[in-house]
Amino acid sequence: MDVSAYCTVSISPVRSQPQDSSEMVTQLLFGEIVDIIEETPKWWKIRSYFDNYEGWVDPKQVKKLSKKEVGRWLNGLSYLNDLVTTIETTFGPQRIVRGSFISHDSETSFAIGNDHFGITTPFSNTNYSSVTEIAKEYLNTPYLWGGKTPFGIDCSGFTQVCFRLIGINLPRDASQQVEHGAAIDFSDRLAGDVVFFSNDAGKVIHVGICLSDSEIIHASGQVRIDKYDEQGIIHYSGEYHTHQFHSIKRMA
Numbered sequence: 001m002d003v004s005a006y007c008t009v010s011i012s013p014v015r016s017q018p019q020d021s022s023e024m025v026t027q028l029l030f031g032e033i034v035d036i037i038e039e040t041p042k043w044w045k046i047r048s049y050f051d052n053y054e055g056w057v058d059p060k061q062v063k064k065l066s067k068k069e070v071g072r073w074l075n076g077l078s079y080l081n082d083l084v085t086t087i088e089t090t091f092g093p094q095r096i097v098r099g100s101f102i103s104h105d106s107e108t109s110f111a112i113g114n115d116h117f118g119i120t121t122p123f124s125n126t127n128y129s130s131v132t133e134i135a136k137e138y139l140n141t142p143y144l145w146g147g148k149t150p151f152g153i154d155c156s157g158f159t160q161v162c163f164r165l166i167g168i169n170l171p172r173d174a175s176q177q178v179e180h181g182a183a184i185d186f187s188d189r190l191a192g193d194v195v196f197f198s199n200d201a202g203k204v205i206h207v208g209i210c211l212s213d214s215e216i217i218h219a220s221g222q223v224r225i226d227k228y229d230e231q232g233i234i235h236y237s238g239e240y241h242t243h244q245f246h247s248i249k250r251m252a
Contacts, residue, residue: 003036004070005046005062006112010096011149012062014055018043024146025055026157026172030094031077031101031112033070034062049074051160053172069113078104079165081126083137083150088118097149099161131192134162135209138223155207155219159194162209168251174207181249186230189213193250197232197243206243208233 007028015022018040028034028048034057038045043056065073080100086093096102102123103110109118128134135158137150144152148161156174163170170177178196189195189210197206208218208228216228220242227234232241 003064004049004067005034005036005044005064006073006101007032007034007061008063008115009061010094010100011151012057013146014046014048014053014057016055018045018056022056026053026146027148028057028062029100029148030096031073033065033074033101036064048172050169051172063113063115065113073101073103073112076103076105076110078102080123081128081165082124085121085123088120090115093120097151099148099164128166131162131166131209132211132217134165135211135217135223138162138219139217139225141219141223143219143221143223153219153223158219158223159207159209163251166252170251175204177207178204178247178249181251184248184250186245186248189248190250192252193248195228195248196246198246199244202246204246210248 007030010030012028013024014026014028016025033049034046036044036046044059045056047054080096080098080102083098084095086095106119109116141150141153143154145154147153148157156172156177159177160170160172170180174196184193191210191212193210195208195210195216196204198204208216211217214227215225217225230245232245233243235242
């Protein structure tokens with residue numbers, strides 16, 4: 001099936017199975033393009049255009065677009081830097097969050113397909129000097145499995161969104177992200193490098209961003225800053241490690 005759609009709501013849960021009680025594996029943000037793989041009356045199986053992640057969404061939260069409409073939207077695409085802002089829709093005001101997909105040259109309005117949106121407050125278009133600057137703005141965001149927003153985020157959603165805002169598009173999961181970037185020796189680590197952690201079987205299950213040679217920012221319980229060393233992340237008590245070090249990658 002060669003059909004595309006875009007996310008019409010602020011945040012849409014993507015589930016592992018076509019039912020509301022199923023695990024949320026990721027989220028779509030406003031304006032995000034997906035390919036529709038399968039349609040049922042109550043659920044659509046989709047694949048995200050930007051990271052190829054698959055899952056099931058409520059079709060009331062996405063809207064089909066023609067190939068021409070998709071091309072036009074992708075050609076003018078940018079990302080919202082503001083943590084939260086409001087746009088005007090046919091049905092009234094709608095809040096959208098950081099990482100949402102917007103038109104880069106928008107001043108007063110923009111369109112996705114036949115849908116038109118008004119801009120009441122100009123987008124900030126902040127130019128961040130580093131990924132760590134972005135990461136620190138998420139401090140104390142609660143951990144949410146599958147989350148990608150300032151209201152709830154998981155470890156790999158955190159790294160994906162932070163790097164997306166500086167123009168680096170990473171895959172969705174930590175086990176996929178570790179396949180990208182250049183390997184860095186522990187002694188050569190710098191702020192902004194990405195640190196991966198594994199389970200006892202060697203599978204990468206956690207990820208964070210270096211702030212310095214001794215501090216890391218990551219989503220665990222909430223987005224937090226912890227000490228780390230060549231063994232892993234150090235519990236705040238200093239008595240043991242909470243995550244086992246795997247490797248460091250430089251994404252820029």
